[in-house]
Amino acid sequence: MKYVIGVDLGTSSVKTVLVNQEGEITGEATAAYPLIQERPGYSEQNPEEWVNGTIACLKKLLQESGVPPEDIDGVSFSGQMHGLVLLDEQNNVLRNAILWNDTRTTKECREIEAKLGDKLLDITRNAALEGFTLPKILWVQKHEPELFAKAARFVLPKDYLRYRMTGRVEMEISDAAGTLLLNVPEGAWSEEIAQAFGLPEGFCPPLVGSTEETGTLTPAFAGESGLSPNTRVFGGGADNACGAVGAGIVRKGDAMCSIGTSGVVLTYEEDKSKDFAGKVHFFNHAHPGAFYAMGVTLAAGYSLSWFKESLAPELSFDELLAPVGSLPPGAEGLLFTPYLVGERTPHADSVIRASFIGLSGTHRREHLARAVMEGITFSLAESVELIRAAGVTIERIISIGGGAKNPVWLQMQADIFGTPVVSLKNEQGPAMGAAMMAAVGSGWFGSLKECADKFIGYGKTYEPIPANVETYGRLFKLYQQVYEATRSLNEGLQEFRG
Ligand SMILES: Nc1ncnc2c1ncn2[C@@H]1O[C@H](COP(=O)(O)OP(=O)(O)O)[C@@H](O)[C@H]1O
Ligand SMILES: O=C(CO)[C@@H](O)[C@H](O)COP(=O)(O)O
Structure with a gap:
């Protein structure tokens, strides 16, 4: 039996x-690392x-699987x-x-x-958001000019890991799409x-595809x-592209709803x-x-946890x-907006915070829990609405993440x-999804x-219940x-926040 390995750098x-040719997971290992929040x-x-x-992780995977x-x-x-x-001329990392x-x-x-004015959307097809890469590059350029002067090129997290495994500096295209430096429809860097x-010239590394081979392991990495x-090494993908592949979102009409810590609604598109x-x-x-196309709710599962x-x-x-x-849609008159950490879609707003609206003395903990689940799903429905408004037909939604573990929530998603x-x-x-890219x-x-x-x-299909669809509307x-x-x-309230 042959195997491939998918590495999810979260x-x-x-x-x-470790995945075999039947698509079965025969080994798994994780390792945590800290965030630095100075x-x-x-x-x-x-x-x-x-x-x-x-x-x-790789050592453990080999040892435990044999x-x-x-x-x-x-x-x-x-x-x-x-x-x-950020990398210097010799590909040394210049800063965290x-x-x-x-x-x-x-x-x-x-x-x-x-x-850039209108050119930003024409070329990158995305709005300028704090999370994207170009604003971070400009921040270093402005605040750390001496360090920036040494920067020869940049890469994204998994592309850096791949460089350390193969010795080749490349950037994979689904991830490059989130830099604001890519001409997304053309799939090429925007000079x-x-x-x-x-x-500087050469700042954006050569692009590779997700299933494209990027060499084999260096003897040093193989030894360690x-x-x-x-072992052959392949491009890989942005976590959301890999989530979509892992959920089988590879055809027109397919959409994914992922309720993890954050929430994502994503549709497969062929029309550039x-x-x-x-x-x-x-x-x-x-x-x-x-x-x-993808809309993001920042605090989806996070709101419930x-x-x-x-x-x-x-x-x-x-x-x-x-x-x-056993509660009716609407939790007997209670609404929740899941803006615990601000929001991304449809309101890119870092100041907004969550609300319960309509709280009454008759509400119990289960009403609040239902309102939280409904609020998260309403927020994701705003992304569904924006995508549909652009003329996209969504035939079915594959639901994944922690939120897909609860049958009431799955029915709620179908109804909303x-x-x-x-x-x-x-x-x-x-x-x-990453392992599937290695398999292909x-x-x-x-x-x-x-x-x-x-x-x-695929598991069970939850059909929308017409009376609930009407109430949720x-x-x-x-x-x-x-x-x-x-x-x-x-x-x-912002000035009073801790
Ligand atoms: N049994 C469950 N029923 C409903 N929701 C759940 C359940 N378990 C976890 N969740 C939700 O899923 C979220 C975690 O999802 P997960 O996909 O594991 O997230 P991540 O990988 O982003 O940490 C939790 O924050 C919680 O809101
Ligand atoms: O910013 C985005 C997508 O635009 C996020 O999806 C990050 O890519 C999240 O990474 P994880 O929380 O899955 O580690």
Whole structure:
């Protein structure tokens, strides 16, 4: 039997999975690493931690599985998006990586908008957000000019890890899409943008595709990890592209709803001219020539885990949610907006905070829990609405993440989105998507579509219940008013925040 490895380089940990030719996970290892948060809004990591964590995982994977290294055909990656890793001429790391959830770059975003005007959307198809990479580059250029003068190129987190494994500096395209330096429809670096911000020649590394081979392991990395130096290494993808591949979102009409710590609604797109006016992200997919549109709710599962930790830490999620199914849609007049850490889609707003609206003396803990689940789903429904408004037909939504573990929530998603919602039989997340890229790269399948047909099994389908769809339609209109109604209140409260 042959194997591939998927490496999911996340924000809090790296997870590696060993997958056989049947698509079965035969080994798994994770290693955590810290966030460095020196000031409010700052979020950094030391790239060396990613490399050390990955080596530890690979060693464990080999030891525990007993699989001979020569039977592992290939390795590929899923990466936390947008993080800036600056390299000097010799490819030494110049400073800690500045991560996707670092929000120090509001000024730089406004500068990008002022300098590029309409060209920003025409070329990158995305709005300037603090999380993206170009604003981080401009921040270093402005605040650390001596260090920036030494910067020869930049890479993203998983591309740095791949460089350390192969010795080749390349950037994979689905991840490059989140830099604001890529011409997304053309799938090529935008020289115009690089020049507009005075970035040196060669600053953007050569692009590679997700299933494209990027060499084999260096003898040094093979020695440290225990893998064979003949192991082939493939491009990989942005974590959301890998999540989509791992959920089988590789065909027109397919959409994904992921409720993890954050929440994502994502649709597969083939038309590169599709115009979302920057209201949702539009990125290159891992499938060559394809794209995806994506809306993000920053505190999705996080809102429910905050609620559980604050009000019922002694209960499991299943215990907390057990009474929720007997309540009617709307939790008897209670709405929740999930803005615990600000929001991204449809309101890119770091100041807004969450609200319960309509709280009454008759409400009990289960009403609040239901309102939180509904509020998270309404927020994701705003992304669904924006994507549909651009003319996209969504035939079914594959639901993944912690939120897909609860059948009441899956039915709620079908009723609020007004679309059949399908769970996966054996969900493995972005690491599986990464392994699938290695499987296709290794020649096991002709395409990611073929691989998805073999590796991914669907579970139950939840059909929308017409009476609930009607009730939620009315509640959604009220929910959508809460943002504007609470915006200036939150601006006023900002000075009192800890
Ligand atoms: N049994 C459950 N029922 C409903 N929601 C759950 C359950 N378990 C976890 N969750 C939700 O899923 C979230 C975690 O999802 P997960 O996909 O593991 O997130 P991540 O990988 O981003 O940490 C939690 O914050 C919680 O809101
Ligand atoms: O910023 C984005 C996408 O635009 C995030 O999806 C990060 O890529 C999240 O990484 P993890 O939380 O999955 O580590």
